[in-house]
Amino acid sequence: MDISVTSATYIRNLSYSLRRKLSDFLDPQDRWKDVIVSIRKPGGEMRYPQHHVRRFEGLVAQGRSPTLELLNDWGTTNSTVGELVDILKSHKLVAAASVLLPVEEATSAGTQQASPAVDTDSALPTRLLGEREAQPPPVSSAVHTQILLESSEAEHTGFSSFLYNDLMEITGNFDDRPMSDGGSRLGEGGFGTVYKGLLNGKPVAVKKLNPMDDISLDELRVQFNQEIQTLKMLKHENLVNMVGFSCDQQHPCLVYAFMANGSLLDRLACSDDSPPLCWRQRCLIAEGTARGLEYLHCNHHVHRDVKSANILLDEKFVAKISDFGLTRASAKRTSTTMMTERIVGTRAYMAPEALRGEITPKSDVFSFGVVLLEILSGLSPADENREPQFLMEVRYDIDDDDEELTLEEFVDTKMRDWELSQVQSVYSLACSCLHDRKNRRPAIKQVLAELKGVVKNISLDFQP
Secondary structure (H helix, E strand, C coil), X not given: CCCCCCCCCEHHHCCHHXXXXXXXXXXXXHCXXXXXXXXXXXXXXXXXXXXXXXXXXXXXXXXXXXXXXXHHHHCCCCXXXXXXXXXXXXXXXXXXXXXXXXXXXXXXXXXXXXXXXXXXXXCCCCCEECCCCXXXXXXXXXXXXXXXXXXXXHHHCCCEECCHHHHHHHCCCCCCCEHHHCCCEEEECCCEXXXXXXXXXXXXXXXXXXXXXXXXXXXXXXXXXXXXXXXXXXXXXXXXXXXXXXXXXXXXXXXXXXXXXXXXXXXXXXXXXXXXXXXXXXXXXXXXXXHHHHHHHHCCEECCCCCHHHEEECCCCXXXXXXXXXXXXXXXXXXXXXXXXXXXXXXXXXXXXXXXXXECHHHHHHHHHHHXXXXXXXXXXXXXXXXXXXXXXXXXXHHCCCCCCCHHHHCCCCCCCCCHHHHHHHHHHHHHHCCCCHHXXXXXXXXXXXXXXXXXXXXXXXXX
């Protein structure tokens, strides 16, 4: 939701990013048809008769969004956001309406079933989206600890179990100062803060899970247990390695092998004055991430929060996928698509079907497409001061002959050693991953095969 938008705002003045958000809700299941048949002329007759509706239907076969085209056409009149929101609410499309204007909680509660409620008003890349749940009554630290202990099945995980006080000691009492200022804090995760510590002389990363206003005790417990159970079952060179955990105090903690080069997000941004990644490094990181995702998908797991902040780099810049608190497993040899009423993920990376509550490996592929654009451009996945706001939408400008942006201008200026044909291959692959229709996207196995080909070509020319 854009705070500058009011009921009186003309639809033609909505930003492209807001219109794209609306299309994410209205294109699936042809919900735009509910809107178009409700639009009336001043005299009360339908503005769009059936032959107009059929014209908009034809856009789908062309890979275009009927919602975008409808808003563009209707926007040529003096139609307002208030009119559109009233129509959306009349069809119980509350989540779509809330993209534009605040929707009363009572209305949302009564219509939640019609469309999954998603908090889409923030485009910050680290913001986790989730259905707002009623907060449970406060519980004491002792009760909190008991719940976590009962559900963690500590003795069956195969990981080391640490005392909270021991983790406090090795992190300098969870010193919140950044590492650059002499503290222990490495960064923020989706559900907690990550600190560096020394365990038996070896560096480790300790994630302390923090209760938040919009995350219940049950939700924190689920994330904690999900991470442990997933990494207990799945081990791969391109997945982060868990060392152990602690759950004897109010703040449960997860302990991982330390990743010397931090996250891909930070390295692309050259945080802490780190040197820019070269083209070969970027492609190897992309290939490694794809290998990790292929392993997850082959083992019937969907990550659900693939993003550059969750791709960690060891001392040799080997990619390690992290943060499995949202990961879901599907039963083997059954459908790879599941449904959930709770929408989670990071908006700047989310596929259209993920916003509807579908859990499918193709959503991970979509998110990885955004990561590939980050790797090419060095740009953040979302920027409130950029138009378009979401990086995933920049491809429309590159592919539009009427726009000035070219692929060569899109490439990260900090990277000097790229070769155009290889960049074109990765960009084309990213666009395939970002197709609005999941069935048109490649499987991660195909993505990996194409990245291997790019890396092979680079290696042939590479002079160490």
